[in-house]
Amino acid sequence: MLRLPRFELRQxxxxxxxxxxxxEEGAGAMVMAGGTDLLPNMKHELFTPRVVVSLGRVxxxxxxxxxxxxxxxxGAMARIAEIASSESVRKQAPALAQAAGxxxxxxxxxxxxxxxxxxxxxRCQYYNQSYFWRSAxxxxxxxxxxxxxxVAGGSRCVAAxxxxxxxxxxxxxxxxxxxxxxxxxxxxxxxxxxxxGIVNRRLAVGEILVxxxxxxxxxxxxxxxxxxxxxxxxDFPLLGVACRLDVGDGDRVEHGDLVLTxxxxxxxxxxxxxxxxxxxxxxxxxxxxxxxxLGALAHRQCHTLANVPGDQEWRREMxxxxxxRTLQAAAAGNGPVHHV
Amino acid sequence: MHLKVNGDVHDVDAPDHWTLLExxxxxxxxxxxxxxxxxxxxxxxxxxxxxxxxxxxxxxAREAEGREIVTIEGLWPLHxxxxxxxxxxxxxxxxxxxxxxxxxxxxGMILSARALLDRTPSPTDEEIARALSGNLCRCTGYTQIxxxxxxxxARARGVEPPRRSWEAANVxxxxxxx
Numbered sequence: 001m002l003r004l005p006r007f008e009l010r011q012x013x014x015x016x017x018x019x020x021x022x023x024e025e026g027a028g029a030m031v032m033a034g035g036t037d038l039l040p041n042m043k044h045e046l047f048t049p050r051v052v053v054s055l056g057r058v059x060x061x062x063x064x065x066x067x068x069x070x071x072x073x074x075g076a077m078a079r080i081a082e083i084a085s086s087e088s089v090r091k092q093a094p095a096l097a098q099a100a101g102x103x104x105x106x107x108x109x110x111x112x113x114x115x116x117x118x119x120x121x122x123r124c125q126y127y128n129q130s131y132f133w134r135s136a137x138x139x140x141x142x143x144x145x146x147x148x149x150x151v152a153g154g155s156r157c158v159a160a161x162x163x164x165x166x167x168x169x170x171x172x173x174x175x176x177x178x179x180x181x182x183x184x185x186x187x188x189x190x191x192x193x194x195x196x197g198i199v200n201r202r203l204a205v206g207e208i209l210v211x212x213x214x215x216x217x218x219x220x221x222x223x224x225x226x227x228x229x230x231x232x233x234x235d236f237p238l239l240g241v242a243c244r245l246d247v248g249d250g251d252r253v254e255h256g257d258l259v260l261t262x263x264x265x266x267x268x269x270x271x272x273x274x275x276x277x278x279x280x281x282x283x284x285x286x287x288x289x290x291x292x293x294l295g296a297l298a299h300r301q302c303h304t305l306a307n308v309p310g311d312q313e314w315r316r317e318m319x320x321x322x323x324x325r326t327l328q329a330a331a332a333g334n335g336p337v338h339h340v
Numbered sequence: 341m342h343l344k345v346n347g348d349v350h351d352v353d354a355p356d357h358w359t360l361l362e363x364x365x366x367x368x369x370x371x372x373x374x375x376x377x378x379x380x381x382x383x384x385x386x387x388x389x390x391x392x393x394x395x396x397x398x399x400x401a402r403e404a405e406g407r408e409i410v411t412i413e414g415l416w417p418l419h420x421x422x423x424x425x426x427x428x429x430x431x432x433x434x435x436x437x438x439x440x441x442x443x444x445x446x447x448g449m450i451l452s453a454r455a456l457l458d459r460t461p462s463p464t465d466e467e468i469a470r471a472l473s474g475n476l477c478r479c480t481g482y483t484q485i486x487x488x489x490x491x492x493x494a495r496a497r498g499v500e501p502p503r504r505s506w507e508a509a510n511v512x513x514x515x516x517x518x
Contacts, residue, residue, distance in 0.1 A: 002378035009356035009402055039359075039398045040379035052356075056403055105474025106452070107395045108380055233473035234381055 002043035002130065010053045015060045015179065015210065018053060022206040023181040025051045031208060032056075033077055033116035036108045041121060045131040046143055061115070061210055064088060070216030076115025076209045081106070083114050083165070093214050095168040095223030095242045098336035102227045103164050105234045115209045118166055118176070118189075122159035122197045122265055123236060124150065124307045142198050150307045157197030160262050160307045167242035167259035167267045168225050172214050180207035193266035197307075200265045220247035220254070224335030226326035228262075228318050230310065232338065237262040238310045239318055241326040241337070243273075251282040258294060258323065263302050270298050270323075282331045291327040295320030341405050345370065346414025347421070352401075360404045361385045361396035364411060372412035372447045383475035386448035387411050391459075393452045393474070412447035415454065429492050430454050437488035437504055441479035448475045453489045462493055 010029075012018040022029055030049040032038050033056075041047050055061055061077035064086050072092050074083065083089050084101035103109055103117060126134075126149040127142045139145025141157045148154035166189070174189045187202070189212075194200050203209065222245045229235040239262050246255035256277030261267040276294055280287040304315040322337065329335035343350050343360075345368060352367045361378075364370045364387070376384035378397050385397040388410040410418065419428040426432060430453050433439070440446045449472060456463055456471035463471070468489045477485060484505060491501035 001375055003362075004357040004359065006355065006357050009400060011402070035400065035403075036380055036395070036398050039400075043379055052400075054400070054403060104380070105383065106471060107383060107386055107393050107474045108398075110392055111394055111398065234476075 002040075004039065004042050005045060005048045007042075007049055008051045010051055011057050012053065012055075013057045013059075015058050015208070018055060018058055018208060019179060019181060019206070021051075021053050022208070025053070027205050029053055033119075034079070034108075034112040035116075036104070036112040037116055037120050041128070044129060044134075046121070046127070055208070067213075072214040072216075074114055074212045074214065076118075076211055077113045078115075079110055080104075080112045080114060080117060080165075081109040084109065092217050092221070093168070093172050093223065094221075094335065095171055095225045095244060095330070096165060096214070098223075099164040099168040099225040099227075099240070099242060102225065102336055102338060104236075108234075114165060114212060117163045118169065118212065119201060119203065119209060120161075120163040120166075122157075122200050123162040124157075124159035124197065125309050126150065126307075127159055150305050158264060158305055158307050159197030159200075160305075161193070161200055161265055161267050162236045162240075162262050162308070164225065164227060164237055164240055164261075167240055167261045168223070169212065169214070170259045170267055170269065171223060171242045171244035171257040172217070175213040175215075176209055177211040177213060178203065178207050179210050180204060186213070190269075195265050197265040218246050218248075218254075221245075222247060222330045222333055224326045224330035224337060226322040226329070226335070226337030228315065228322055228339065236308070238308055238315050239263070239304075239322055240267075241319075241322045243323075243326050243330050245277065245282075245327070245330045247282060253277045253280050253282070253287075258298070258327070260298060260302055260319070260323075262308055263304060268302060270294060270301060272297055277327075287331065291324050292320075294327065295323040298323045341402055343368075343401065343404060343409065344407070345409045346411060347418065354401055356400070356402060358401050359397050360387070360399040360401045360409070363401040364396060364409075370411050370413050374444055374447060376444065381476070382445070382478075383448045383452070384445055386451050386475060388451055388455055391455060393448075393455045395474075410451070412450060415450065428454065430457065430489070433488040433491050434485070437484045437491060438506075439481065439484040439488035441477075441481045445475055445477045445479075449477070449485055456489075457492060462496055463489075465490065468493075 028050040032054045062075045090097040141148045226241040228239040244257040248254040258270040258273035280290045299320045304312040325337045374384035376382035380398045386393045387396045415428045487502040494501040
């Protein structure tokens, strides 16, 4: 049995009220969206806030709408299940819809939110454990300790970015809308991450992610998400691969992107993806060669660590396999890619 | 706080940090919802919130105010209240198909299946598996669980329900044979 530590629950009914509450409470407060990441972490005593501010009753954060210029505006409190089944998301951002559909299991997709998934705490098998378990090992860099159990002698936390939706949003060029006591700001999701496993995102105390803006995609846009995990449901990714192919006349690729996650503190883009894919024609030997080469490049550039469960060597060998299969799925207008 | 559980409004007093599951079990005595992993992996604490299966160990009780909660204890009475007879058809099918071993996952499995059938009266086998994919059966009794749900669908479609495992094992076995 895992009990939550004591806290005071606040349930603001407007965004303004939530911002004011967070300003008053300062660092002693934490924001709760769906609670599916925060509450287990609190049960493990990874967080022990004095006040929890629930966004469940803030209407401004809900819903998926479209701006006149075609930008999809996804409220931060839109449920993961809503994203997975939304016709507009599936059409404009297939990689995101696929990634959302593979998050956790059906009950958690109903509770979890897109905002919560983007802001998911980094994960490590030496961190996501009960207080008792962690105390037996002498704690770690990320919480209460001074050593890293993943990298011997390591002084930098390597807990892994594990949000399925984040790499998909990166391929889509998403922009995050954030509100705090100092007003409103926007930040490109690529610029949002820090390479630090302890805190991997640039979000100040008291700030709330309110919406995610997904720019319009061209008619030939295709995308897919591949997820390696132990079981066909529930689990966090052992590896996540999001890709994008914008296809123009004559099945020629006009834009491409490839982002991997569950490796290090931030999702990792393969920078050569765009140049290697652009101007290749789908279904040709040239395209097959390009995706093979990208698989090999990703294998060279990405190193698996014992931060998440599973055999690291096997996870690394699966990188080219998942890169290839996910790009193939996108090219064919299929996906998601998963082995079970 | 006021919680509407199985059609009745309960006036309960519990601290802010109590989950819905804890209030159901330790304030209302509804112990049919199980406390398994307590962190959202196993699905044993699944209850219906506004008709949808949710993980009650990861919902704060106060966040469930104003929602309609149905636990396994409410399924049979609600079926009778809607003019049905006997247990809820999902409970009946689980019984007939031996869709349990230790029984710990059963209340969550039944509620996930109930919600699926309310939404999609004639789901495919894949839709059934997907709807139950957030409920773990540690005894791995999945075959009978899936068959139990398939049997309800088969009945609705007027086709032959799946043969139960012990019946299949008896095929061709003659009286007196060991």
